[in-house]
Amino acid sequence: MPEMKIFYGAVINPTSLTSYSSSPYCLIAVGSSGDINWIVNDVAPHKLQDTLASKGCVDADVIALKDGEFIIPGFVDTHTHAPQIPNLGTGGQYQLLDWLKYITFPMEAKFADVAFARKTYASVVRRIIDSGTTTCCYYGTLHLEATKVLADIVHSLGQRAFVGKCNMNRECPPDYIEPSAESSVKDTRALITHIKSLPPHGHEHLVQPVITPRFAISCTDDLLSSLGTLAASDPNLRIQTHISENLGEINFTKELFPKAPSYAGVYDMFGLLRDNTILAHAVHLGEDEIQLIKTKNAGISHCPTSNFNLNSGVAPVGLYLDKGIKVGLGTDVSGGFNLSMLNAIRNASIAAKVRSMQAPITSTFSSSSFANKPLPIPTLLYLATAGGAAVCGLEKRIGSFAAEKSFDALFVNVRPDAGNIGLLGLTDSPAVRGSLEEKKKLLDTWLERFLFCGDDRNIQCVYVQGRLVGGRSFHR
Numbered sequence: 001m002p003e004m005k006i007f008y009g010a011v012i013n014p015t016s017l018t019s020y021s022s023s024p025y026c027l028i029a030v031g032s033s034g035d036i037n038w039i040v041n042d043v044a045p046h047k048l049q050d051t052l053a054s055k056g057c058v059d060a061d062v063i064a065l066k067d068g069e070f071i072i073p074g075f076v077d078t079h080t081h082a083p084q085i086p087n088l089g090t091g092g093q094y095q096l097l098d099w100l101k102y103i104t105f106p107m108e109a110k111f112a113d114v115a116f117a118r119k120t121y122a123s124v125v126r127r128i129i130d131s132g133t134t135t136c137c138y139y140g141t142l143h144l145e146a147t148k149v150l151a152d153i154v155h156s157l158g159q160r161a162f163v164g165k166c167n168m169n170r171e172c173p174p175d176y177i178e179p180s181a182e183s184s185v186k187d188t189r190a191l192i193t194h195i196k197s198l199p200p201h202g203h204e205h206l207v208q209p210v211i212t213p214r215f216a217i218s219c220t221d222d223l224l225s226s227l228g229t230l231a232a233s234d235p236n237l238r239i240q241t242h243i244s245e246n247l248g249e250i251n252f253t254k255e256l257f258p259k260a261p262s263y264a265g266v267y268d269m270f271g272l273l274r275d276n277t278i279l280a281h282a283v284h285l286g287e288d289e290i291q292l293i294k295t296k297n298a299g300i301s302h303c304p305t306s307n308f309n310l311n312s313g314v315a316p317v318g319l320y321l322d323k324g325i326k327v328g329l330g331t332d333v334s335g336g337f338n339l340s341m342l343n344a345i346r347n348a349s350i351a352a353k354v355r356s357m358q359a360p361i362t363s364t365f366s367s368s369s370f371a372n373k374p375l376p377i378p379t380l381l382y383l384a385t386a387g388g389a390a391v392c393g394l395e396k397r398i399g400s401f402a403a404e405k406s407f408d409a410l411f412v413n414v415r416p417d418a419g420n421i422g423l424l425g426l427t428d429s430p431a432v433r434g435s436l437e438e439k440k441k442l443l444d445t446w447l448e449r450f451l452f453c454g455d456d457r458n459i460q461c462v463y464v465q466g467r468l469v470g471g472r473s474f475h476r
């Protein structure tokens, strides 16, 4: 088996919304396709050769992780805007509609210049990969050429992604608006053709197109209707959009679509609400909308950093989880001021605590599993990985480790040599030499501290489909 890679070390693997498995001694074999061939947990060092022999891998080269390192599935960012990275950290004084007008649209308009797009997107995608995002749902701008460039760069850097060109033919500035529904759909079709023509990485098309009506406000009925027709022609095409983020936005949407029963109802009316629709924000949904989203099995991208930063509100994510709605996390740059999913995880934790603090005392003791309660660590990890995978319709391929899934993974280093002061001293624990149970407990601590105090310095390797594509040890 020439091109098989066998990794041996500590692995944390999400198993459900409330649990992960952890093994200090895990063996993972990854085939030349980048898919996982087999996994064996808890292979103590003295059992290593026997276990390899039982798998027909006598004398195989094993890549052993060092002490203070562990593997987790790569992060899935279910919602971000690549052209907004140059604005990171600005505009927090505005709420959504003014923020779009004064901060966001002027920046996005610059991507009419393809050379500017090429230079910007190359560094944007590199930074996002190195921050540990192995799968990313990207919004480009309205420009066809610039968005093709974004898809080309994602493809050449080896990230898994959905790339969409924004559809927006009304309520936008004169220099940043599409001239008609027809041209918007024509360019969308051209982008889809372009992305589908990119060569696969082995047996896998890592980059896929996604239909991207920016939000209901920016699309005429004609445009939404044509996008619905386009979506109907290919049930596999993902759809991404914004929903119910801000009260001013919701009121304006109702004015523009007086016949629709609700904001979610607008998308539904045009055939855009289905099981592979990714709805960003969902801060202020009504009960009927929550029911509609559940019935359609659409997914929600929870973007807590952005919801705080643009003063939008705190989404009731626990309620959605209780209802069985699919939820993932999104950075929503630059509504969110940080491109790392670690930051989205931290703010998802804080957002859940804010809701629990504001909830009536009685509801804190209710029988709900998640609503009005803080989110436990396994839940946060799940949302950032397997939850996001389900929102993207990729749950069979990524989000956790299992035979036949792709090896999309992060090698995390929590040793002091990572240079991250927040994690210093972790490996000094006597538990390093303790029992299996003690080692598992130490792994829990490593994970929690990485999620809350870690950064790019701790991300040693980023693998997508079995290929090393980023991280500190990646030579570029």
Ligand SMILES: Nc1nc2[nH]cnc2c(=O)[nH]1
Pocket: 081, 096, 100, 104, 214, 215, 242, 245, 306, 332, 335
């Ligand atoms: N956060 C956010 N919300 C939006 N709604 C429409 N466009 C956007 C955007 O770019 N960011």
Ligand SMILES: [Zn+2]
Pocket: 079, 080, 081, 242, 280, 332, 335
């Ligand atoms: Zn957004």
